[in-house]
Amino acid sequence: MSEPEVPLARLFALGYRALVDGLHDELPRRGWTDVRPAFGFVLLALRDTPVLLRDLPATLGTSKQAVSKLVDAMVAVGYVERDADPGDARGKRVQLSDRGRQLLTAVEEVYADLERTWAAVLGEERLAGLRADLTAVLSSTTGGRLPPVRAVG
């Protein structure tokens, strides 16, 4: 270690940048022109099932007001649908629209492509190890689940 260690935080910032920039460079080429970076984590949160709006702040790690505006924006461009919470007339339920599901598919394809270029450098095995190690250390502090993301896009 003759030269000073690059802080892990910087490496993560760079890795995140590389992937997110790669994604948002590619999406317009595939016809998706109204995707904001913050949409990604909402798509992910809604991936498998509708979600109550009240749960999103904790999932995303931001305020309910920020979530409200973010969901507004995604409803406006047609990626999610917001309807009534069947069990609580105060509440709202949010789910992917068909278009949102198509976008999620596109996002996952682009990420898969990008990760393939990583695999080309590292090899499948080290890439899998990278993912496993990151998952292990991140979930170790939060009882086995991945913690919420906050405000990084």
Place this chain on the structure above:
Amino acid sequence: MSEPEVPLARLFALGYRALVDGLHDELPRRGWTDVRPAFGFVLLALRDTPVLLRDLPATLGTSKQAVSKLVDAMVAVGYVERDADPGDARGKRVQLSDRGRQLLTAVEEVYADLERTWAAVLGEERLAGLRADLTAVLSSTTGGRLPPVRAVG
């Protein structure tokens, strides 16, 4: 892979968050109360030697106006000094002040502590592998040097 892959981008966002939040939770406890997240990358850039202001936009990956304001803020709280570029009367040179150097030391200590908790989960060896793999893949696309960070704090 029975459940869907967590995108690497999300893992990086989480890792970055965990480390940067850990840093900015700890710094005030050590008496550093006026440190903004964005300062970190400037400290790093000035670590070894004074730098010409004109080079910082490329290093940090933002506009010269943003750099100007950021350096303003760091000068105002006494972490860096901005004086004339000896070779060009239009230009400015930026360097760490004594206080800035002390802050950098504190930051590196805190990061070392945080990375120790990571090593406690992963072991030294896998942590070193993580760092090596990340460094390899990130510098592979930019000719062996790490690329600039952009606007992530």
Place this chain on the structure above:
DNA sequence: GCAATTCGTCAAGCCAGTTGACGATCTGGC
């Protein structure tokens, strides 16, 4: 049944980035 809490939104403010424009200085062709 009524006080206290929760859900979502509106509104205003803030922080950090952007683009545009400008004075000051440097550079290169003549």
Place this chain on the structure above:
DNA sequence: GCCAGATCGTCAACTGGCTTGACGAATTGC
């Protein structure tokens, strides 16, 4: 030398996305 054009840094105005504060509507618990 000199002058047109480029470069350096800053000021200003704007933007996006977050925050906090406050509120109406609906629910919960005593």
